[in-house]
Amino acid sequence: AKSNADLMARRRAxxxxxxxxxxxxxxDRAANAEVWDVEGKRYxxxxxxxxxxxxxxxxxxxxxxxxxxxxLYTHTCFQVLAYEPYxxxxxxxxxxxxxxxxxxxxxxxxxAEAVENAVKIxxxxxxxxxxxxxxxxxxGRTMMTLGLTGKVQPYKSxxxxxPAEVFHAQFPNELHGVSIEDALASIEQIFxxxxxxxxxxxxxxxxxxxxxxxxxxxxxxxxxxxxxADQHGILLIAxxxxxxxxxxxxxxxxxxxxVAPDLITTAKSMAGGFPISAVVGRTSVMDAPNPGGxxxxxxxxxxxxxxxLAVLRVFEKEQLLAxxxxxxxxxxTRLSAMARELPTIGDVRGLGAMVALELFATVxxxxxxxxPDAALTQRVLREAAQRGLILLSCGxxxxxxxxxxxxxxxxxxxDEGLDVLHASLKAAQA
Ligand code: PMP
Numbered sequence: 001a002k003s004n005a006d007l008m009a010r011r012r013a014x015x016x017x018x019x020x021x022x023x024x025x026x027x028d029r030a031a032n033a034e035v036w037d038v039e040g041k042r043y044x045x046x047x048x049x050x051x052x053x054x055x056x057x058x059x060x061x062x063x064x065x066x067x068x069x070x071x072l073y074t075h076t077c078f079q080v081l082a083y084e085p086y087x088x089x090x091x092x093x094x095x096x097x098x099x100x101x102x103x104x105x106x107x108x109x110x111x112a113e114a115v116e117n118a119v120k121i122x123x124x125x126x127x128x129x130x131x132x133x134x135x136x137x138x139x140g141r142t143m144m145t146l147g148l149t150g151k152v153q154p155y156k157s158x159x160x161x162x163p164a165e166v167f168h169a170q171f172p173n174e175l176h177g178v179s180i181e182d183a184l185a186s187i188e189q190i191f192x193x194x195x196x197x198x199x200x201x202x203x204x205x206x207x208x209x210x211x212x213x214x215x216x217x218x219x220x221x222x223x224x225x226x227x228x229a230d231q232h233g234i235l236l237i238a239x240x241x242x243x244x245x246x247x248x249x250x251x252x253x254x255x256x257x258x259v260a261p262d263l264i265t266t267a268k269s270m271a272g273g274f275p276i277s278a279v280v281g282r283t284s285v286m287d288a289p290n291p292g293g294x295x296x297x298x299x300x301x302x303x304x305x306x307x308x309l310a311v312l313r314v315f316e317k318e319q320l321l322a323x324x325x326x327x328x329x330x331x332x333t334r335l336s337a338m339a340r341e342l343p344t345i346g347d348v349r350g351l352g353a354m355v356a357l358e359l360f361a362t363v364x365x366x367x368x369x370x371x372p373d374a375a376l377t378q379r380v381l382r383e384a385a386q387r388g389l390i391l392l393s394c395g396x397x398x399x400x401x402x403x404x405x406x407x408x409x410x411x412x413x414x415d416e417g418l419d420v421l422h423a424s425l426k427a428a429q430a
Pocket of ligand 1: 050110111112113115138139140141206210211239240241242243267268
């Protein structure tokens with residue numbers, strides 16, 4: 001029989017050390033919000049492959065669509081021989097993106113690739129080079145996206161130099177002492193110290209920081225950022241790789257802004273486990289690069305397009321946007337009850353079903369926001385895994401537990417997972 005320990009030993013011997021792993025578990029099979037490991041142990045999955053499984057593991061409709069596509073063709077390269085699923089997916093994403101203007105779409109394979117291309121497109125349109133990203137932001141592991149990422153350890157360390165003309169402003173984070181005014185002032189500082197606004201092509205911002213800790217960008221801040229962008233002819237890019245595909249209660253989180261970004265990057269849950277990503281944006285901007293300037297051998301793979309179209313149908317049929325809102329509310333209510341009982345939980349927050357809690361050391365029986373507790377967070381993850389729940393941490397201080405459970409999970413399974421989380425939080429208190 002196979003064991004996790006044996007497979008971990010083979011992994012350590014054969015796979016580069018730099019690839020991290022949250023849990024020392026090897027999967028055997030998975031369905032919706034449950035996974036079974038190679039030793040036959042069952043887990044409730046609150047990680048969803050890092051925000052990829054809003055429609056659950058192996059949704060039958062997604063699998064059926066992929067199987068049908070496998071019987072027709074698997075690859076032609078869209079730049080050689082085109083196929084309808086690519087065009088249909090582009091039409092659907094254009095219709096879903098907010099903004100009172102026409103849109104076009106470019107398909108790629110990973111989130112980082114979408115962000116790379118959004119920057120290329122913004123530069124081609126504006127004929128400017130500068131990009132302003134935010135502290136704590138995460139945009140991927142390629143050179144440009146690492147440059148944009150606002151966290152050195154473990155992502156950027158040892159890999160530089162990164163492309164020039166990238167600057168970091170402060171992300172507003174009330175809990176950790178950065179007000180909206182502070183964040184806006186930090187942009188003015190960049191204009192004063194580093195680059196004139198006339199040379200800035202784009203701002204790139206996550207509607208809710210993902211890897212950075214599930215901090216929601218205040219709508220008031222986004223509106224002011226939009227105004228600043230308009231004032232200086234700068235584009236606004238919403239990186240929705242983690243927030244998109246219904247996680248936050250709307251298809252794109254930026255639908256809740258009341259102002260539209262010029263470009264949106266999206267990936268992860270849009271195809272329910274198959275690798276595809278997109279840049280969706282204003283037609284005039286999207287059409288700036290010359291023919292041949294955009295693309296990729298596998299970009300917009302027909303298999304992944306078929307999966308993405310099936311995901312969109314599942315969202316309609318199962319009303320997953322409403323589910324995302326209701327589920328988020330339910331999870332937040334339960335986490336808030338746990339926070340009243342356990343003083344180490346210093347904050348519960350989120351948007352739709354993108355929910356997190358943040359753990360701190362206590363002083364006089366109260367969470368101290370100056371003492372993020374990453375060790376406690378890791379203990380909770382281990383306690384939960386032992387009890388059959390897969391959790392993920394995140395955050396600039398490593399002290400946030402995030403919930404990315406499939407929206408298709410039953411109420412009973414959600415509550416089972418939350419009960420285990422509750423027990424694990426209690427067990428992990430020092
Ligand atoms: N942007 C954001 C906001 C992300 O959360 C991620 C992945 N965690 C990426 C970009 C990179 O996506 P990928 O890993 O698919 O390249």
